[in-house]
Amino acid sequence: MQCSWKAVILLALASIAIQYTAIRTFTAKPFHICPVPNPLNCGLGQETEAFERICDEYPYFTYNVSRKTHILILATTRSGSSFVGQLFNQHSDVFYLFEPLYHVQTTLIPRLSHSKSTADRRVMLGASRDLLRSLYGCDLYFLESYIKPPPVNHTTDKLFRRGASKALCSPPVCDVFGPSEVNIEEGDCVKKCSTLNMTLATDSCKERRHVAIKIVRVPEIGDLKALVEDPRLNLKIIQLVRDPRGILSSRIETFRDTYRLWRIWRATACPHDCRKVPHRS
Ligand SMILES: *[C@@H]1O[C@H](CO)[C@@H](O)[C@H](O)[C@H]1NC(C)=O
Ligand SMILES: *[C@@H]1O[C@H](CO)[C@@H](O)[C@H](O)[C@H]1NC(C)=O
Ligand SMILES: *[C@@H]1O[C@H](CO)[C@@H](O)[C@H](O)[C@H]1NC(C)=O
Numbered sequence: 122m123q124c125s126w127k128a129v130i131l132l133a134l135a136s137i138a139i140q141y142t143a144i145r146t147f148t149a150k151p152f153h154i155c156p157v158p159n160p161l162n163c164g165l166g167q168e169t170e171a172f173e174r175i176c177d178e179y180p181y182f183t184y185n186v187s188r189k190t191h192i193l194i195l196a197t198t199r200s201g202s203s204f205v206g207q208l209f210n211q212h213s214d215v216f217y218l219f220e221p222l223y224h225v226q227t228t229l230i231p232r233l234s235h236s237k238s239t240a241d242r243r244v245m246l247g248a249s250r251d252l253l254r255s256l257y258g259c260d261l262y263f264l265e266s267y268i269k270p271p272p273v274n275h276t277t278d279k280l281f282r283r284g285a286s287k288a289l290c291s292p293p294v295c296d297v298f299g300p301s302e303v304n305i306e307e308g309d310c311v312k313k314c315s316t317l318n319m320t321l322a323t324d325s326c327k328e329r330r331h332v333a334i335k336i337v338r339v340p341e342i343g344d345l346k347a348l349v350e351d352p353r354l355n356l357k358i359i360q361l362v363r364d365p366r367g368i369l370s371s372r373i374e375t376f377r378d379t380y381r382l383w384r385i386w387r388a389t390a391c392p393h394d395c396r397k398v399p400h401r402s
Pocket of ligand 2: 273
């Protein structure tokens with residue numbers, strides 16, 4: 122492959138700049154970033170020694186060790202939420218759930234009606250908030266009321282994308298893979314782990330310090346105001362925003378039926394006249 126010398130120099134310069142920034146970040150005085158003991162974020166009260174130990178181990182942040190942090194990854198489809206979710210899923214102290222609101226949507230809004238009325242929307246959002254609150258409290262039985270067919274004796278094999286959650290594929294929930302198994306294939310988990318025992322899943326959730334949930338079914342962060350403002354929940358939200366052109370281009374490939382008209386448009390419309398975008402009602 123031919124490679125222009127200008128490109129090589131540009132690459133080299135970019136790489137030097139990145140390394141310089143990285144080195145500066147890491148050599149910057151960590152104690153400026155580590156805040157003084159603070160009941161809100163550290164919560165170790167009088168135990169100054171313990172505080173210092175934590176501060177040394179995690180120089181970039183401190184937290185109340187007896188307080189769970191809950192994480193919500195809020196996105197729209199094809200914004201990279203599965204990837205970001207994986208970053209949390211791989212952590213052994215995180216109980217990760219992939220799109221539990223799928224069950225709320227399929228139960229409350231029958232597939233055929235595809236209704237978009239505000240009343241339906243409100244019901245769906247209310248139910249979503251309640252479910253999320255329960256899941257952050259490790260109450261997985263609450264989810265059962267949305268799973269079809271309803272789980273028997275708190276076991277089910279119908280949990281949506283169960284294999285996408287490492288916690289649901291490793292002990293104590295499933296003994297097929299060891300706890301240190303890094304790359305559990307989603308399909309392997311579904312095939313090899315037996316029916317999901319929700320009681321064991323609840324235990325697994327309680328054993329871990331954090332619960333992380335990824336959702337694409339809540340359109341706005343404002344819809345979750347009640348959760349965000351609940352101090353007991355200690356919820357941190359990561360909202361992913363991607364260039365809509367990238368989202369559209371990815372959806373055209375992924376949801377071929379829904380985006381059929383877009384695909385035709387992309388293949389036929391003049392690239393210089395994009396006002397010819399077909400309107401969908
Ligand atoms: C730390 O978190 C625990 C559990 O939520 C709470 O009971 C305790 O009061 C917190 N400590 C402080 C100093 O806020
Ligand atoms: C559920 O548990 C009860 C009591 O242990 C048992 O009799 C029943 O057969 C179980 N049902 C299924 C479908 O396993
Ligand atoms: C699920 O796990 C719990 C806890 O180990 C156990 O008591 C229960 O019998 C299991 N349920 C089934 C249906 O195997």
